[in-house]
Amino acid sequence: MEALHAEEDLQSQALIWNHMLAIVDTMVLKCALKLRLFDAIHSHTSTNHQISLAELATSLTIPPTRISTLHRILRYLAHMRLLNITDEETYTLTIAASVYLREGSEKSHAPVVRYLIEEDMLAAMHGLDSYLVEEGMALPIERVRGEKFFEWAGRDEGLSKRFDDAMSCSTRSMIQAVVRGRGMVFSGVKVVVDVGGGTGNVGRAVVEAFPAVKCIVYDLPHVVKEGKEGEGVVFQAGDMFVSVPPADAFLLSRVLHDWSDEKALEILMRCREAIVGEEGKLIIVDTMIAENDSKDMQHIKLAYDILMMTYVGGKERTEKQWRSLLLQAGFSRCAFTRIMALQHVIEARP
Ligand SMILES: C[S@@+](CC[C@H](N)C(=O)[O-])C[C@H]1O[C@@H](n2cnc3c(N)ncnc32)[C@H](O)[C@@H]1O
Structure with a gap:
C-alpha cells in the first residue's frame, strides 16, 4: 500500500515538474534558432547532413570552453526529438526539425x-x-x-x-490540406473575398490552387499596402466591422478565433449581408476543438485558446459553439470537415 502511495506520489511530482519545466523546451528551441543550429547541421552536406560535435562547434563559432555546453544543448534537443544522435556520436536533424525549424525551409516555423x-x-x-x-x-x-x-x-x-511572417509559415501547408481535404469548397466560386486576408498569402495560394477563382484580399490599410497584387488577386482596404465588398463567397481564414463571440458575430453578419446569389457561401478555415482530437492536437488547441484570450481577446470554439454563432448570424446550413491541419473547414450558407 505504502509502495503504491509512493509510486503515485512520484508520478504526481513528475507531472508537475514536467509542467513547470515546459518553458525550458521553448527557451532551448529559441537558443538553437538564434544560433541557426538546425541550418548548420543541414548544410553539412559532405557527410550526408551528419555532423560531429567538433564540426558543429566550428560551424557555429563556439569557443572551446563552451563545447561541453553545446553538447548538453544537443542532448536536450535530441530528447525533444529534434535531433538524432548516431552511434558514432554525430548529429542529424529529425524530419520535424528539418522541415519546420530550418530558416531555409519554406515551411519554417522559426518566426x-x-x-x-x-x-x-x-x-x-x-x-x-x-x-x-x-x-x-x-x-x-x-x-x-x-x-x-x-x-x-x-x-x-x-x-x-x-x-x-509568423502567420505565413503555416499558410502553404494549411491551404494544401484544404485542397486535399475539401477541394470542392471553391468549385463554382467566381469571386471570393478573403476577409482579414493579411498580405495575401492565403489568397494567392487559393488562386494558385483554383485558377478559376478571383480573390479580393480585404484587410486594414496598413496591412494591404504591403500586399503584392498578382494574377487573380487584388487588394482592398477596409474595416470588416463596418462592411465587406459584395461577392459570391467569403473566406475567413484564422480570423474569427481572434475575436470574442460578440465581435465574431459582427464580422459574420457583415459577410451575411454582402453575400450575392443563391449559391453564395462562407468558407471558414479555423480551429475547432473536436471530441475526437488526438491528445497532442487537443493540447495545441487549448494552449492556443489561452494565447488568443491573452493577446486579442479571442477564443477557440467547439462545433456546438461554431454552429450557434453561425446560426445567430443567419447561416442555417453548416458543414464541418476535418483536414490534415490544425484547422477545420466550415462551409456555411444562409
Ligand atoms: C490572424 S490574421 C489572419 C491572416 C490570414 N487570413 C491568414 O490566415 O493567414 C488576422 C487578420 O485580420 C486582420 N484584421 C484585424 N482587424 C481587422 C479589421 N477591423 N478589418 C479587416 N481586417 C482586420 C489583421 O490585420 C490580420 O491580417
Missing part, C-alpha cells in the same frame, strides 16, 4: 517561436492572473502595451511584419 517569446508577449502572459480576478481590466496585452493588439500592429511596422 512563430520568435514572435511568441517577444518580451511584450511574455509580459502579457504574466498578466493572466490579474486579468482573471480584476473585473473590467483590459486584456493582458493591452495592459502591457496600452493599446489593442491590432492597433499596435497598425502603428509598428516591425510587429506587423513579424506577425505576418
Whole structure:
C-alpha cells in the first residue's frame, strides 16, 4: 500500500515538474534558432547532413570552453526529438526539425517561436492572473502595451511584419490540406473575398490552387499596402466591422478565433449581408476543438485558446459553439470537415 502511495506520489511530482519545466523546451528551441543550429547541421552536406560535435562547434563559432555546453544543448534537443544522435556520436536533424525549424525551409516555423517569446508577449502572459480576478481590466496585452493588439500592429511596422511572417509559415501547408481535404469548397466560386486576408498569402495560394477563382484580399490599410497584387488577386482596404465588398463567397481564414463571440458575430453578419446569389457561401478555415482530437492536437488547441484570450481577446470554439454563432448570424446550413491541419473547414450558407 505504502509502495503504491509512493509510486503515485512520484508520478504526481513528475507531472508537475514536467509542467513547470515546459518553458525550458521553448527557451532551448529559441537558443538553437538564434544560433541557426538546425541550418548548420543541414548544410553539412559532405557527410550526408551528419555532423560531429567538433564540426558543429566550428560551424557555429563556439569557443572551446563552451563545447561541453553545446553538447548538453544537443542532448536536450535530441530528447525533444529534434535531433538524432548516431552511434558514432554525430548529429542529424529529425524530419520535424528539418522541415519546420530550418530558416531555409519554406515551411519554417522559426518566426512563430520568435514572435511568441517577444518580451511584450511574455509580459502579457504574466498578466493572466490579474486579468482573471480584476473585473473590467483590459486584456493582458493591452495592459502591457496600452493599446489593442491590432492597433499596435497598425502603428509598428516591425510587429506587423513579424506577425505576418509568423502567420505565413503555416499558410502553404494549411491551404494544401484544404485542397486535399475539401477541394470542392471553391468549385463554382467566381469571386471570393478573403476577409482579414493579411498580405495575401492565403489568397494567392487559393488562386494558385483554383485558377478559376478571383480573390479580393480585404484587410486594414496598413496591412494591404504591403500586399503584392498578382494574377487573380487584388487588394482592398477596409474595416470588416463596418462592411465587406459584395461577392459570391467569403473566406475567413484564422480570423474569427481572434475575436470574442460578440465581435465574431459582427464580422459574420457583415459577410451575411454582402453575400450575392443563391449559391453564395462562407468558407471558414479555423480551429475547432473536436471530441475526437488526438491528445497532442487537443493540447495545441487549448494552449492556443489561452494565447488568443491573452493577446486579442479571442477564443477557440467547439462545433456546438461554431454552429450557434453561425446560426445567430443567419447561416442555417453548416458543414464541418476535418483536414490534415490544425484547422477545420466550415462551409456555411444562409
Ligand atoms: C490572424 S490574421 C489572419 C491572416 C490570414 N487570413 C491568414 O490566415 O493567414 C488576422 C487578420 O485580420 C486582420 N484584421 C484585424 N482587424 C481587422 C479589421 N477591423 N478589418 C479587416 N481586417 C482586420 C489583421 O490585420 C490580420 O491580417
